[in-house]
Amino acid sequence: MEERRFERVGSHSHITGLGLENMKAKEVADGMVGQKEAREAAGIVVDMVKKGRFAGRAILLAGPPGTGKTALALGIAKELGKDVPFVSISGSEIYSAEMKKTEFLMQALRKAIGVRIHEMRKIYEGEVTMLDIQNVPHPYNPYQQIPKSATIKLRTTDEEKQFKVDEVFAQYLIQQGVEVGDVIQIDADSGRIAKLGKTEREMKKEGLDLSTKEAVSVPEGSIVKEKEFVYVMSLHDLDVATSRRGGFFSLFFGGGKEEITNETRQEVDETVKEWVDSGKAEIIPGVLFIDEVHMLDIEAFAFLNRAMESELAPIIILASNRGIARIRGTDVKSPHGVPLDLIDRLLIITTKPYNKQEIRKILEIRIAEEKVKIEEDALEYLTDIGERASLRYAVQLIAPASNIALHNKRKKIRKEDVEGAEKLFADVKRSMKYLKDYEKMMMGE
Numbered sequence: 001m002e003e004r005r006f007e008r009v010g011s012h013s014h015i016t017g018l019g020l021e022n023m024k025a026k027e028v029a030d031g032m033v034g035q036k037e038a039r040e041a042a043g044i045v046v047d048m049v050k051k052g053r054f055a056g057r058a059i060l061l062a063g064p065p066g067t068g069k070t071a072l073a074l075g076i077a078k079e080l081g082k083d084v085p086f087v088s089i090s091g092s093e094i095y096s097a098e099m100k101k102t103e104f105l106m107q108a109l110r111k112a113i114g115v116r117i118h119e120m121r122k123i124y125e126g127e128v129t130m131l132d133i134q135n136v137p138h139p140y141n142p143y144q145q146i147p148k149s150a151t152i153k154l155r156t157t158d159e160e161k162q163f164k165v166d167e168v169f170a171q172y173l174i175q176q177g178v179e180v181g182d183v184i185q186i187d188a189d190s191g192r193i194a195k196l197g198k199t200e201r202e203m204k205k206e207g208l209d210l211s212t213k214e215a216v217s218v219p220e221g222s223i224v225k226e227k228e229f230v231y232v233m234s235l236h237d238l239d240v241a242t243s244r245r246g247g248f249f250s251l252f253f254g255g256g257k258e259e260i261t262n263e264t265r266q267e268v269d270e271t272v273k274e275w276v277d278s279g280k281a282e283i284i285p286g287v288l289f290i291d292e293v294h295m296l297d298i299e300a301f302a303f304l305n306r307a308m309e310s311e312l313a314p315i316i317i318l319a320s321n322r323g324i325a326r327i328r329g330t331d332v333k334s335p336h337g338v339p340l341d342l343i344d345r346l347l348i349i350t351t352k353p354y355n356k357q358e359i360r361k362i363l364e365i366r367i368a369e370e371k372v373k374i375e376e377d378a379l380e381y382l383t384d385i386g387e388r389a390s391l392r393y394a395v396q397l398i399a400p401a402s403n404i405a406l407h408n409k410r411k412k413i414r415k416e417d418v419e420g421a422e423k424l425f426a427d428v429k430r431s432m433k434y435l436k437d438y439e440k441m442m443m444g445e
């Protein structure tokens, strides 16, 4: 809740697990398609973690771009259980002007550790039967829409009530991805929201599989009640809350950029320990995913090595699409640019490019996830693009193609819409070729 940022429908939101049954990968399940060996390997990792046999190790996902490395890492977090934090950073992000590299990594590690807190609170509880978010342009960035207020209707088996809520609360609703058919709890004082799940009626309506996901029942009694409220904050959220007790945040970047002192972290750790000892909280180690690991330098690797040995560490998943590379900050070359002492601790999982059917299936899932419709030949064409350019590019074209279709007052994306989007937005290969050709032209070749 600290970050006042807006998550668009993340391009991995369709991933709800690894899609395994008895450790075997199903062809299509939990939003996952193909890449079976890697998924099964990931399943073993999940099992090791759950049995407490993973300490001191990390994972490296090695494979070309667009082969599902990020998707797999997220699948692992989902398999580890509800509320398990998933934090994704890229190696290059450690070189930020605002903070030291190790501070950035420390914050990322602490974001990846959740604390589930139980408290008796006054709450509002019910199934969401209506949700209407009123948007306005951002006051300082007119190209961004932000919520101004929201109207939400909740029902229990006994009553139904409508509430008008303010901007801050409307943002919470969006961040939590609250939808009609969800059963939610709202903490009356803090406005924190806990999503308990979907009702059976809603799951049937959306065609969700009732055998793999559990439905929750519509709460009984009155909407307002005194009840145990369970919510999750990361150690980093608690660090920030503790260090900002004075109350400060930056208007433009949502704050969260300042360094946090060791004293603050110690104070938070002690408080959390007390909560755990008194049964008020549980710790949920999550996943820290570090993409483009060759961008980390020797200092960062040393820091990670130490972090992996500490008593409370998240599961660290590195990803690389490089072969032999120089370890930054040294003249030494090594596989994936990772120092050998860290390589020794890694379990390596490789990911392979997808075939045409797999690409098509993934695109179908994404299209459903983005709640748009597409003509058969348009899907075929998008699949071709996925094969010839990249899967990621094809996934990214769905939104502009649907925008073009809507603009032409059509509900279903046509082939011409995909072609239009393709013409307007380049993939990386094309943008690089364009710049190369342009350079040549400028040199009069």
Ligand SMILES: Nc1ncnc2c1ncn2[C@@H]1O[C@H](COP(=O)(O)OP(=O)(O)O)[C@@H](O)[C@H]1O
Binding pocket: 011, 012, 013, 015, 031, 032, 033, 034, 035, 063, 064, 065, 066, 067, 068, 069, 070, 071, 072, 362, 391, 392, 395
């Ligand atoms: N096996 C898969 N099943 C379903 N979706 C996938 C799969 N692999 C990749 N995707 C989706 O395709 C897109 C590109 O994959 P991504 O995980 O970003 O690849 P990488 O991290 O290797 O570059 C993302 O939207 C991702 O969620």
Ligand SMILES: [Mg+2]
Binding pocket: 069, 070, 071, 291
């Ligand atoms: Mg990725």
